[in-house]
Amino acid sequence: MLEDPARDVLTPTQLNTLARDLLESAFPLVWVEAELGNVTRPASGHLYFTLKDARAQVKCAMFKPKSQWLKFVPREGLRVLGRGRLTLYEARGDYQLVLDHLEEAGEGALRRAFEELKARLQAEGLFDEARKRPLPLYPRRLAIITSPSGAAVRDVLSVLARRFPLLEVEILPTQVQGATAAAQITSLVQRAGASGRYDIVLVTRGGGSLEDLWAFNDERLARAIAASPVPIVSAVGHEADFSLSDFAADLRAPTPSAAAELLVPDRNALDARLQGLQRRLSALQLQSLRQSMQRADRAVLRLQAMRPQARLQLLQRRQQEARRRLESAWREQLERRRSSLRHAAAVLRATQPQRRLAMLRERLQSLGLRPQAAIARELQRDTLKLRALARSLEAVSPLATVARGYSIIVDAEGRLVRSVSQAQPGDPVSARLSDGELKLRVE
Structure with a gap:
């Protein structure tokens, strides 16, 4: 049978390339919720698995730059929520989903609610950089809104004591997770701002899951932070965690310890600066004293010449x-x-x-x-x-000074003796007094 000359003939590579381009251009970024299966992680650090339900499955890949930041350990049967793009692995012709985000499915609804609320508040201008205020360079009193028994407050107090022990710190205790945590934190933010006692307010807690940190994604809390008359620093969770309080605050710190570093200056740097200023002041005083002494010497010489x-x-x-x-x-x-x-x-x-x-x-x-x-x-x-x-x-006239009880010392040649270094033991000198002159000898 003769081949049709009008028909294009493709190689498998060309066919798979066309299919990959078609998939990637036709499908946007997709979210898939399913069960994990066939989980493998070779020495390359990439993560390979399938996402499946009762009737179908799709092969997935998550490469090392993304998979190393996962907050959980992927395992068989775990239900997850993934985000990625459809593509085709040309070498084997495998249709697959390449993910850039993966989380446990229990957090999926929270994540979507978080993104929706964040987008709405951002559209209102609640997170605009223009409304954020700078922190005072040398705060006198700090309020820390956190759990008094958590590791976060211990880390903050340790760093503050090391860097700037002059700061007065008051802990405003509250729950940091649970059903009533958001209302308690919101009330403390409002009371701290209205009291006028504090230069800065720090809202903080340690790390946890999205559900653990959910109190800091409350809309009322975000609005209270944005409306506070006192600058507020938010340090919630670890460096990779973000909450609405972080976006609404005047400054977001990646960790509680980092927040303490940002809140106060380093006392060692301040000591070094003060010592430098003291040295400069002493040098200026010494220079002024020398200039005054030189002017006095010139005045004495002019007086003697007159x-x-x-x-x-x-x-x-x-x-x-x-x-x-x-x-x-x-x-x-x-x-x-x-x-x-x-x-x-x-x-x-x-x-x-x-x-x-x-x-x-x-x-x-x-x-x-x-x-x-x-x-x-x-x-x-x-x-x-x-x-x-x-x-x-x-x-x-120096004679008027002599008349008040002072004396003028001159050496044998009649030169004025201003310093002990000008006379040696045994040298004759004369002391001119108001009523005469005394002949002396240096001991």
Whole structure:
């Protein structure tokens, strides 16, 4: 029989590839609830099994990156809920389901309820990052809402005592699983926020199954956490566990111990920072002290260079010289005016009546008093200036310090001794006091 030339001829590989592409494109991600059978785990770490019911079965595979995170041990006859995609293993032509999630079937309904509630609250914006608040860097008082007998609270207290013993911790005891746990936790969250006592609230418990953690998936609890006026940290279960309280809280910690690490700073790091600041402060103080000492030394040198007593004597001499010159100038001017007036009087006596002569005499007498008054005023002003200058010099003079009971030590060459390192045993020194000078020798 001749082959039809219009018909395509496929190899088994091509046929299986087409079938695989058709399956993967036609079927979305599916959930299957069934009983486990033929469970095997070879050395590769992959998990192979069948999912079956009373009338059919399907081969399944779960590869190592996913199977190593299972929270239970797969065994024959266990009823499970799996999620995966249909495909075809081309080498053997086996139709199979490749799973990325597998859990015990008892948790399936809870898981679906969790996902539905999470999607609804997320759509409301309850989990938005924009509404989450930062934690205080240095909290003073912490409330821990948890079971007082659980391992989680012991882990948290141990880490807090090691990292930041200054923190005040109050445990608000509650049930963390069971029918009434969610209502108790919600009430404590609301009371802790309304009390105004706490800087942070930690809601935590240890690990467990989805059913054990279900109290932390309560809608009222999630809304109470989101509405709390105090920042809330949620640390429920292990790192792979997620609850609605984690999404609603201001910060989610993977474990209770990790929550304690995130809540408070490390005291060793704080000690190191404080020591660094102390060293910096000491260095700044020492630098400021050195600068002040240098300014004082420069002031002493300037004071010594000015020699206040010599300057005062010089100013006194200048004042006396100025007074003499002023008096001489006034006398010369007075003499010239008197000569002029005498000449005028002589002329008047020869040319004017006796009344004119009397007027000129009165004017002469008044003119004779003016220079004397001017000289007296000028001398008074110079005296006031001299006294003010003397007070200024005395204020900065080392002699004023000596007069208060201090002394100035100088060596044999007259140099100022500021430190004990400048004098050796046996060296002669002099101590200048307010009423004289003492000759001393260094012991």
